[in-house]
Amino acid sequence: MSVIVEAFDESNWAGSSLQFSHASGRSVTVRSGDATVQLIALFAGRALEQCPNLKDDNLCGIYEERPLVCRIYPMEINPFIPLVKEKKACPPEAWQSDDVICTDGRADSTMEALIHQSRQADRDDAATKVAICAALGLNVAGWKDDALVVYFPERARLLEAIDRAGDGSALASETQWRVRVDKPSLRNRLTHAAIELADNEPAHYIFHEL
Ligand code: SF4
Incomplete structure (x- = not known):
């Protein structure tokens, strides 16, 4: 740590x-x-190299209990950091889905609630x-x-x-x-x-x- x-x-x-x-x-x-x-x-x-919870099959070993920062990824806790996919560690195929993560500055409601929770925890x-x-x-x-x-x-x-x-x-x-x-x-x-x-x-x- x-x-x-x-x-x-x-x-x-x-x-x-x-x-x-x-x-x-x-x-x-x-x-x-x-x-x-x-x-x-x-x-x-x-x-620094990879998360210790990442298993050999590239799946998360604590997926159901993963922390908020993982649940909101690739969004940021800091609202002043723009989402720039080139700066993210996601492989290229992660950006080829049709799922909408964020539009007009707003994430979908579930993601938005998690981001809010994450920012509140940061303050608390x-x-x-x-x-x-x-x-x-x-x-x-x-x-x-x-x-x-x-x-x-x-x-x-x-x-x-x-x-x-x-x-x-x-x-x-x-x-x-x-x-x-x-x-x-x-x-x-x-x-x-x-x-x-x-x-x-x-x-x-x-x-x-x-
Ligand atoms: S989701 Fe989070 S806890 Fe799970 S492997 Fe990825 S970085 Fe680690």
Whole structure:
């Protein structure tokens, strides 16, 4: 499992107000220095080559219990990511069916309900996921759209942190977060906003500038 933590705030937001509203809805307000920032924690399976649930016959081994993200595929949880089939891993024959997945920006009603459920779960779980990060001792985030900060917690520690996190409200608000930014111009901007920055030094996470 990898954990990606990203921070942002309204005064440094470059996108539209609708995009800010969407991002805020799936974030938690946390302290950083003398400021507050919005924080999003993303938990992603480490299925870099293929999903461990994919069987030798190329069928899903947990099809009836597969997660929401699989049920809405190839649609996106993020409404601002367009469906571009060239960017999907589907084989060409998957796009040759006559089934209509989406038209005029709307999916069919079953798919639409699943997408709604998926987005709501994303919002409902925001505080718990940040609290799990706090229970793991993570306190450095990347700045949204500037860089990724990625952690790879051990499975046993992650399970213990999930137990400790509870509903997330207390742990999420207690942690003082720092932001890892290497670009001098952005560092200056965030410093002026009283946001605490992490040092540019070797760390226990992967730092990947976008
Ligand atoms: S549907 Fe989801 S869980 Fe099943 S094999 Fe595909 S990626 Fe894995």
